[in-house]
Amino acid sequence: MTKIIIAADSFKGSATSLEVADYLAEGIQTVDAQAEVVKVPVADGGEGTVASILTAVGGQRMTADVTGPSGQPLQAHWGLLANHVAVLEVAEGAGITQVAGQLDPLKTTSYGVGQVIEAALDAGARTIYVGLGGSATTDGGAGLAQALGAHFYDAQGAEVVHQGAGVERIVRVDCQQMDSRLSQAKIIGLTDVTNPLTGSEGAAAVFGPQKGATPAVVQQLDAGLQHLNTLVSQQTGTDFSQQPGAGAAGGIGFGLLAFLGGQLQPGIQEILRLTQLSDKLATADLVISGEGQIDGQSLMGKAPIGITKLAKAQGKPVILIAGSLGADLAAVYEAGADLVLSSTVSPMSVAEAISQTRKLLKQAGMTAMRAFLLGHNPGNNGSEAKA
Missing domain, CATH: 3.90.1510.10 (Glycerate kinase, domain 2)
Known part of the structure; x- marks a missing residue:
């Protein structure tokens, strides 16, 4: 059984940290109904x-x-x-x-x-x-x-x-x-x-x-x-x-x-220590994090990068998911992320994206899970998993 930890920040104006985890989990379990998903809401000192x-x-x-x-x-x-x-x-x-x-x-x-x-x-x-x-x-x-x-x-x-x-x-x-x-x-x-x-x-x-x-x-x-x-x-x-x-x-x-x-x-750093996330990561097969926007500025104390570094210290694969992707993603990859995905995959207004948050994050969860399975079992795109 694959164990996945979702530790994502909120998508401000769209979904709380726990809602983000819920929506991503729906997509993951559409691909692999047997996957064990552990949700760890996180924040970086702000709301939540x-x-x-x-x-x-x-x-x-x-x-x-x-x-x-x-x-x-x-x-x-x-x-x-x-x-x-x-x-x-x-x-x-x-x-x-x-x-x-x-x-x-x-x-x-x-x-x-x-x-x-x-x-x-x-x-x-x-x-x-x-x-x-x-x-x-x-x-x-x-x-x-x-x-x-x-x-x-x-x-x-x-x-x-x-x-x-x-x-x-x-x-x-x-x-x-x-x-x-x-x-x-x-x-x-x-x-x-x-x-x-x-x-x-x-x-x-x-x-x-x-x-x-x-x-x-x-x-x-x-x-x-x-x-x-x-x-x-x-x-x-x-x-x-x-x-x-x-x-x-x-x-x-x-x-x-x-x-x-x-x-x-x-x-x-303090919140990851307080939430004892490092202990939870020890048994994970995959770690997923994210926030509303990911770019080079995410390196400046943002939750997804802190989680990425903590996971990579234990040799865990990390996928980051954001509502939108900004500039300098190379720096995000250099920080340890294995894959960075946007939940918004077609042109739409911010209002449209917010109104479709659940659907978009569910799709992102599906994509993340298929990418993980592709890397761990080439030739199996998840179609054999029970939906």
Whole structure:
């Protein structure tokens, strides 16, 4: 019996990680009904991180009542694992899909993320992983810090409102009253980007437009983040702004470093460790991964490449499947992939592809399985397998 592990990221806007695995499995088992398919949902620190880890290793799915990115009340989901470990996502406490009304990073906040961290501390967590992705805010983590007891004052000595527009008005930072439990906790930000806090590659310039920022607003946000970094650098003697990932999630990466004493790690590496994927790969005959688009940029901390490297270290064949293929696939092959397939095989609009996600991924699963059988048993195209 052939054992296949499907560990694919979500196809954003089309299917969750688990749905991708379900659809691919349908195609695989159309070719070989006896194949054993093991589905391991994965994420790289963005949306779906909590679900993927809970599915892989178990744990409690928790909720926290928080203030959303637009100031509205909402419930954020997070995970409590064994050994006092918590996993949460910025997308749950300050997600771009949670914005009430028009996107405007001058009016959004990371406050809800701090409230989820507080809930994790209340539950006894001593190691807290924060998935940095899918945020609606560009406040440098100031709102997050305020939720945990920090104070930011303007020139009149008033508390600055926790919104992106408030960052540039801060003249004094006071972290003396932050939750004392933070000093005993290990805070780890998980990110698939290496952007600094400010500048042409920073949080505002690169990610601000996705959150509704006009060119003028990008400049305003970037100036505010530069100002915040100057204040923090003067107070702590450390410039956190250029650390890789400081610009992740609207600068929340910076906030974890500067206000919570946290650290940043490549998301996929930590998640693969947490989900114990290496142990699962040991008995696999084939590993399939993928995401919405695969190209040379996938080498920059994306889930499929991390999974590919883990599988190749055990000598396993790897097929990657994407909704679309970009440039520099040679680099993807050099990273270890044996075959890279697109689920979209004829000209169609994005809307058409999304509407046909299940059908297209099922076909991709069939193609992947036939390619595997061809390589392992030339002359048998799968027609002998029971459908």
